[in-house]
Structures are given as C-alpha cells and as structure tokens.
Amino acid sequence: MVVSEKFDAPQQPGGPQPEIRIGDPDRHQAMDRLGNYFADGYLDVDEFNERTEAAAIAQNKPQLDRLFADLPDTSSVSSHSTSAEVEQTDAERELEGLLQKGEKLKVVDGLAFAISIVTIGLLIFTEIDDAWVGFILAIALAVGGRMVLGISDDDEDILDELSESESKRRAERLRLAAKKRREIAQRGNH
Structure with missing residues (x-):
C-alpha cells in the first residue's frame, strides 16, 4: 500500500x-x-x-x-446585568443542576434495570428460591435513587421533555447539516 x-x-x-x-x-x-x-x-x-x-x-x-x-x-456576562438576566442565570443554574441529577438518575435506572435482568436470568436458569428478591432490590434502588437525588415526578417530566426536545433539535440540526452538505456537493459536481 x-x-x-x-x-x-x-x-x-x-x-x-x-x-x-x-x-x-x-x-x-x-x-x-x-x-x-x-x-x-x-x-x-x-x-x-x-x-x-x-x-x-x-x-x-x-x-x-x-x-x-x-x-x-458572548461568554462573559456584563457587569450591568438586568434583573431578567439574573433570573435567567438563576434558571439556567437550576436547569443545569436538574440535568446533572438527570444524568445520575440514568445511572441509577441502568443499575436497577441490570439487577432486574440478572434476577430474571436467575429465576429462569437456576433453582435459587429467593432470586425474586432482586426485583425488590431493583425497585428500592429506583425509588431510593429518586429520593436521594431529590427528583420529583415534575422534575422527571421536565427531564423527559428536555430529552425529547433535545433529540428533535439534534435531528433537525443533522438534517440541516446533511442538506447543506448535499447542496455543497452538488455545487462541487457542477
């Protein structure tokens, strides 16, 4: 070569x-x-x-x-911030905190799911009588994780909405980028 x-x-x-x-x-x-x-x-x-x-x-x-x-x-904030800018900054901080909790919740839910899968495997492929306890552990982990992280049902709804809207925005950006690439490629072929 x-x-x-x-x-x-x-x-x-x-x-x-x-x-x-x-x-x-x-x-x-x-x-x-x-x-x-x-x-x-x-x-x-x-x-x-x-x-x-x-x-x-x-x-x-x-x-x-x-x-x-x-x-x-535009990354630096003006020293003459208006109250609306301060409120927006507070809201952004709160949102950032919620997003960080959301990432931790994904880990907790992943562990709970993994425990459930292992439990199903134990129930199907072994004769361990108390394997069903794994389901209780998975539920306790999921519920306890939410309690420890301080995530309410409303918070979880917001996280779901944000995740869905981010997926839609990403898909739209990718469509736009693909369209622009096709246009550029077509111009190059002419």
Missing part, C-alpha cells in the same frame, strides 16, 4: 505542525454557536448561511476559528 506524503511521519520539532482534524461534534457545536449569534442579531441570514456551510465542511480547528474571528465573545 502506498501512503501519500501528506500522511507521512509527524514534522520535526520547530517545523510546521499538521493541523489537528475536527469531527462532527465540533462542527455541530460551531453551527450551534453561529445559530446563537444569528439569533442575537450579530449575523444576517446570508452571513449565517455562508458560515454554517463553511462549518459543515471544516476539517480543522483554525477553519472553525476563522468563522468567529470578527464576532464578540
């Missing part, structure tokens, strides 16, 4: 270093950021389309960085 010189051994120290490649998660994050800049009025429709197309085909970090070079850093 012949390997292109482009993929030969790394450059010597002091020489030019190869650009580190990026993946789809990096491209999607860049498109999300661009969407935020568009929503906040920093980009018009044409600029947004042009930059998201560039993000969809970017191959390395400098290509993505160039898309944001002339945009302000």
Whole structure:
C-alpha cells in the first residue's frame, strides 16, 4: 500500500505542525454557536448561511476559528446585568443542576434495570428460591435513587421533555447539516 506524503511521519520539532482534524461534534457545536449569534442579531441570514456551510465542511480547528474571528465573545456576562438576566442565570443554574441529577438518575435506572435482568436470568436458569428478591432490590434502588437525588415526578417530566426536545433539535440540526452538505456537493459536481 502506498501512503501519500501528506500522511507521512509527524514534522520535526520547530517545523510546521499538521493541523489537528475536527469531527462532527465540533462542527455541530460551531453551527450551534453561529445559530446563537444569528439569533442575537450579530449575523444576517446570508452571513449565517455562508458560515454554517463553511462549518459543515471544516476539517480543522483554525477553519472553525476563522468563522468567529470578527464576532464578540458572548461568554462573559456584563457587569450591568438586568434583573431578567439574573433570573435567567438563576434558571439556567437550576436547569443545569436538574440535568446533572438527570444524568445520575440514568445511572441509577441502568443499575436497577441490570439487577432486574440478572434476577430474571436467575429465576429462569437456576433453582435459587429467593432470586425474586432482586426485583425488590431493583425497585428500592429506583425509588431510593429518586429520593436521594431529590427528583420529583415534575422534575422527571421536565427531564423527559428536555430529552425529547433535545433529540428533535439534534435531528433537525443533522438534517440541516446533511442538506447543506448535499447542496455543497452538488455545487462541487457542477
């Protein structure tokens, strides 16, 4: 097999270093950021389309960085925050806490499910009379986990809604990115 010189051994120290490649998660994050800049009025429709197309085909970090070079850093919060901004920050903190609890709840539910599966296996394939206790342990783990984490039924409903809406948003972003890639590929074929 012949390997292109482009993929030969790394450059010597002091020489030019190869650009580190990026993946789809990096491209999607860049498109999300661009969407935020568009929503906040920093980009018009044409600029947004042009930059998201560039993000969809970017191959390395400098290509993505160039898309944001002339945009302000919106990660820092102004010292002149309004009460609405403070409320939003509080709500975001509360949401972040709920999401972290939700991740822990997934682990608890996964363990409860695993215990249930093992219990079923023990009941079917062994003659252990007390294997049914595994079901009680699984239920206790699921209920106890919710109590320890402080997750109410309302919290769980919110987590389910957030998960569903995030799945829909992700699917829509992927459809949009796929559409843009097809458009770009079609332009390249013409």
